[in-house]
Amino acid sequence: MDRFDFPVGYYNLHKIKIIEFQLNRWHSFGYARLEDMVEAGKRINTADDWKEEMIRQAEKALAEGRTMNGAFYYRAAEFFTLPSDPDKLKLYDKFIDLFYNNVFANDDIERVLVPYEDGYLSSMKVPSRMDTTKGQIVIHGGFDSFIEEFYSMAVYFSNLGYEVIMFEGPGQGATLKKYNLPLTHEWEKPIKAILDYFNLDDVTLIGISMGGWLCLRASAFEPRIKRVIASSIAFDYMQIPPKFIASFARFLFKYPKLMNYLAELKMKKMPQEKWGIYNLMYITKKDTPLDASKMILELSEENLHSDLVKQDVLILTGEEDHFIPLKMHHKQVKALTNAKSITERIFTRDDQGHNHCQIGNFGLALDVMAKWIKNHSK
Incomplete structure (x- = not known):
């Protein structure tokens, strides 16, 4: 690829901020068509709908010969897929295969x-x-x-x-x-x-x-x-929230069962928090929100x-x-x-x-x- 186009514009694509951000992300980096992201935003109600819709977008793009779009839509599909879902690694492997062996196979990488x-x-x-x-x-x-x-x-x-x-x-x-x-x-x-x-x-x-x-x-x-x-x-990272919230979080570290319980409630109500906590557990290789959250203290x-x-x-x-x-x-x-x-x-x-x-x-x-x-x- 000789060059990429970096489109200008942050678009209102979804009512849920983290979903809106992700739809803008792939477009802003030069990998996604805006019309695809607009369409996906209309079809996605919650983060639970994300994987199947982005797979649909990937398959549609590949069928139309838009391999770069298709590859990155598989990457997008992987993003919200939970670590417990076997599709997470499959989607990653699909993306990597398309990236290196198809889309950019002739690039000097x-x-x-x-x-x-x-x-x-x-x-x-x-x-x-x-x-x-x-x-x-x-x-x-x-x-x-x-x-x-x-x-x-x-x-x-x-x-x-x-x-x-x-x-x-x-x-x-x-x-x-x-x-x-x-x-x-x-x-x-x-x-x-x-x-x-x-x-x-x-x-x-x-x-x-x-x-x-x-x-x-x-x-x-x-x-x-x-x-x-x-x-x-x-x-x-502990200075990001207001001081009283940070103080309450530090207090919860002393009570593991309570912290894990409250984290579970938070994940049920807030899609951004759900994804964030699960991803933190995934990248730290920890089994509980409490153990994973100790990385934030670091x-x-x-x-x-x-x-x-x-x-x-x-x-x-x-x-x-x-x-x-x-x-x-x-x-x-x-x-x-x-x-x-x-x-x-x-x-x-x-x-x-x-x-x-x-x-x-x-x-x-x-x-x-x-x-x-x-x-x-x-």
């Missing part, structure tokens, strides 16, 4: 398994499409993404002359699904493995969503990272070590992010007391990048990143 602990870190290398290489960019996601989702991003930077390496750390993608490595907050460890394996130095690290927290944590301990870009930073201000970050830093935030409130952006900027430089960009509704990870105008976010990297490179 190198798939690499990087040894790590008792398994491997799934990674992808995309070379510069220019005669010379301007430098290396390393990209990873966070709570729910696969590296294949960021391929349009990799192609964008490759066309600008950068070598791009994307990887899935513990708790992500194939690293979790195939090699059973659960999420860790000590992100400097997988980053070290990636930098060592590819013999990288003087790199730009980009972390998306929860990856924004993880990339800053890694930068605090890894000097080979010279520039770091955090998209939709959380800073401290993603803290103290463990982030913002004061140790000495690189050039770019922070991108959506003003109306439905996951991460704007206050977290300001807390993070204030905490970076020793950064070489700090550049911040808050995207507004006028930009159409006002939601999480600039879904609605991802192309603008990439343009901001590219100009910043150029200005902060030797």
